[in-house]
Amino acid sequence: MTGVVAFTSFTRDDLPRALTLARGLAAHCPDWARVAVLVDQPAPGEDESWREAFDLVLGAEALYGEDWRPFVFAHEAFEARAAVKGRALAKILADGAQKVFFFSPDIAIFHDLSDLEQRLDAASILLTPHQSEPNLSAPAIAENEARTQRYGVYNLGFFGVCNDAAGMAFARWYAGRLEEGCYDDPQAGLYLDQKCADLTPALFDRVDILRDPGCNVACWNLSRRRVEIARDGAIVINGDAPLKFYQFAEVDDPMWIDRAAGRQLAPYELGAYYERACAASGAPAARGWAYARFDGGAPIARAARRLWRRDRELGARFADPFAEGPRSFRAYLQASRPELL
Numbered sequence: 001m002t003g004v005v006a007f008t009s010f011t012r013d014d015l016p017r018a019l020t021l022a023r024g025l026a027a028h029c030p031d032w033a034r035v036a037v038l039v040d041q042p043a044p045g046e047d048e049s050w051r052e053a054f055d056l057v058l059g060a061e062a063l064y065g066e067d068w069r070p071f072v073f074a075h076e077a078f079e080a081r082a083a084v085k086g087r088a089l090a091k092i093l094a095d096g097a098q099k100v101f102f103f104s105p106d107i108a109i110f111h112d113l114s115d116l117e118q119r120l121d122a123a124s125i126l127l128t129p130h131q132s133e134p135n136l137s138a139p140a141i142a143e144n145e146a147r148t149q150r151y152g153v154y155n156l157g158f159f160g161v162c163n164d165a166a167g168m169a170f171a172r173w174y175a176g177r178l179e180e181g182c183y184d185d186p187q188a189g190l191y192l193d194q195k196c197a198d199l200t201p202a203l204f205d206r207v208d209i210l211r212d213p214g215c216n217v218a219c220w221n222l223s224r225r226r227v228e229i230a231r232d233g234a235i236v237i238n239g240d241a242p243l244k245f246y247q248f249a250e251v252d253d254p255m256w257i258d259r260a261a262g263r264q265l266a267p268y269e270l271g272a273y274y275e276r277a278c279a280a281s282g283a284p285a286a287r288g289w290a291y292a293r294f295d296g297g298a299p300i301a302r303a304a305r306r307l308w309r310r311d312r313e314l315g316a317r318f319a320d321p322f323a324e325g326p327r328s329f330r331a332y333l334q335a336s337r338p339e340l341l
Helices: 012-028 049-053 060-073 077-083 085-094 112-117 138-151 165-181 221-226 252-263 267-281 300-310 313-318 329-336
Strands: 002-008 033-036 056-059 100-102 107-109 125-127 154-162 206-208 215-217 228-229 235-236 245-247
Touching: 002 077, 002 085, 002 215, 012 033, 012 107, 012 267, 033 049, 033 060, 033 085, 056 060, 056 267, 060 077, 060 085, 077 085, 077 138, 077 165, 085 100, 085 154, 085 165, 107 206, 112 300, 154 215, 154 245, 215 221, 228 267, 300 313, 313 329
Parallel strands: 002 033, 002 100, 033 056, 125 206, 215 245
Antiparallel strands: 100 154, 107 245, 125 154, 228 235
């Protein structure tokens, strides 16, 4: 796949958001190819027509082969969605894409993004920081800047990579880091894929930091971005920058939105629009993640996943951690660590 590619990664329960993203890309960036990375399994008899919104659907399992089930067992669903991004990026670049953009499935596109494509003419890697201006009030500093230091300087819900030497070097490094440490574990210095990106400008050449206030607007930067919706429907940020894309990461958390939006009303209107768009997406009903349970149907506790990824000897003893039976990982937990079931 050549030219410009936009990809996203998601589970089937994320489909309403992923389809909203895909349709926004089709409307505003029609020349870009759209690639989906499905971190899930199809349900028997389920409607698969959603695939038509994408030019290509990659199964995450195909990116890992026989390593997939042990790898995905170590992750919660939201961790797995991020963990596959590195291998997917490397594959898309290896398949010939000239420029690749990642968008989280909870992003909605509101404007033409050709300027982002042009920025990769002069850069190899494009990142957006969580904070692009200093916060002014003590609550905003605590809420935004302190959280940024804990969870990562750059928001990896969006990034761009050019298919050149620096871009390929970044892709290989990024994929390698996600193989070993794409977890929600801030005390260990990890938060999904974001903390490793803090090193990107130091490790790689031609890194461009995108500070356009209309790009990647979200709850963590609303303290410095004023959103206005004109009577003609135009949406602008800070008076004159068009809203290009908005990440609805906390749309289900009213308290977070209240703290972030302050006296602004437009973010609530955008949230209501986004919920309507997702409801009208035509996605199949949510059914739960395929990898949330052992093969026999019992749910997998987060503590069991953490034990699996910490203890390398378990991987050598149990080739497929999802399996059932007397010599399975689940049987080991029943006998030795029943508190983890």
